[in-house]
Amino acid sequence: MINQTTIDRLNDLKRQYLLLSQGNESFLREISLAEIPEMVYNSNAIENSTLTLEDTEKILTGTELPRKVNIREVFEAKNLAQITEMLLSKSRHKQSVKLILNLHKMLLTNIDDSIAGRFRSGKEWVRIGNHLGANPSFVNQLMHELIEQYDVTKNLYFLDKIAHFHAEFETIHPFVDGNGRMGRILINLQLMNAGLPPIIIQNKSKHTEYYPLFSTYPTTMRYDGFTKLFALLLQESLHKRITQLTAKKIIPLSLWASRNDVKANVAANKAKRQTIPAFRLREKWMIDSDFKM
Structure with a gap:
């Protein structure tokens, strides 16, 4: 659902990236590791964390903060960084319900262990603005179906598949807490499984580029806005790595x-x-x- 010019541009960047990757795998991993503070800061800030990028960097390096911060936000930063580093430890992780639940458990450890690593059930309804997450009775089934659909779908452009999965995941809102961060983790898991670098959805533009896409999806089922956003961010991520490998x-x-x-x-x-x-x-x-x- 993006135009052919963008697809051609992405294909060209992917070819350059894969060619330059040969023999530079360790350096490319270092680039992604260096991005972790920015990735963690932006994903948490989208969820209204008060930590700045500088705060996040200090927390992740064990440096003392100049001000008192909420201990929950400290663990949000540390846990998300740990997950990101784990995903970068190898090129592919098979996407499954088990993996998603394990990642969620890591995400909420020391934050709320009673809901960590499990889907909503019983009377655990969630509301995000004027949107209600899926009926808790069907969340487990819906998540199994979503992952199966992602695996068997072969006729969609890869960014359309990722965009559709993200829109559906956030519409289901399968967890009591941590859905936004988990959704963005899974975008990067899917990109890395495709041999591509992770992207960073920017907090600064969430109200103009990201949030509006969620409000229209449930009533239109159109996810092309996510595809376009991810295409831009993937081009940026590829440009960064190609430039760092080639520029004087x-x-x-x-x-x-x-x-x-x-x-x-x-x-x-x-x-x-x-x-x-x-x-x-x-x-x-x-x-x-x-x-x-």
């Missing part, structure tokens, strides 16, 4: 724009549309200093 020097996009007589807002718009090979580092757009349009 990487500079802020604003500096590149001034050097190349490109208006800053034009450069930023091109970066957001991924029509130039820019990527975000600590929420700032970066690019190969030698890139020419």
Whole structure:
């Protein structure tokens, strides 16, 4: 459900990435490990965590924080980082109900062990805004069917499959808590199982690019908005890795724009549309200093 131009661009980037990956597997893993604080910060901030990126980095490195923070948020950061690092430890993890439940148990350990590692059941209804999660009586069945459907579907573009799974997962909302973070973990699990790098859904744009997609899906069953968002973020992730493997020097996009007589807002718009090979580092757009349009 994305246009052929975007598919062709992604295919070209995937070819470059896979070619450059040969012999550079350990460095590519280091890039993903270095991204963990940003990945953890953004995913938790989407769920309204008060931790900043700097707070998250300090927690994950064992550095003392300059202020008191909620102990729950500390464990949210540590647990999510642990899961991400585990998933990066090997290239593929077979997606299954058992794996999802194990990941959820890791996610909520020391936060709420009574609901960690199990689906909702009984009278455990959940509401997110004006959306009610699936009837608890059917959650287990729905999750088994969703995973089976993902496995057997062969006629969809891979990003459409991931987008549909994410939309359905969050509509079901199978857990009492941790659904958003788990959904984003599974996006990256599916990408890495396809031999591709993880993506980071940005907290800053959640109200304009991410949340609105959930409000329309239950009544339209259209998930193409998720496909488009994931396609942009995957291009960015691929651009980052290709650039870091090939560029002599990487500079802020604003500096590149001034050097190349490109208006800053034009450069930023091109970066957001991924029509130039820019990527975000600590929420700032970066690019190969030698890139020419």
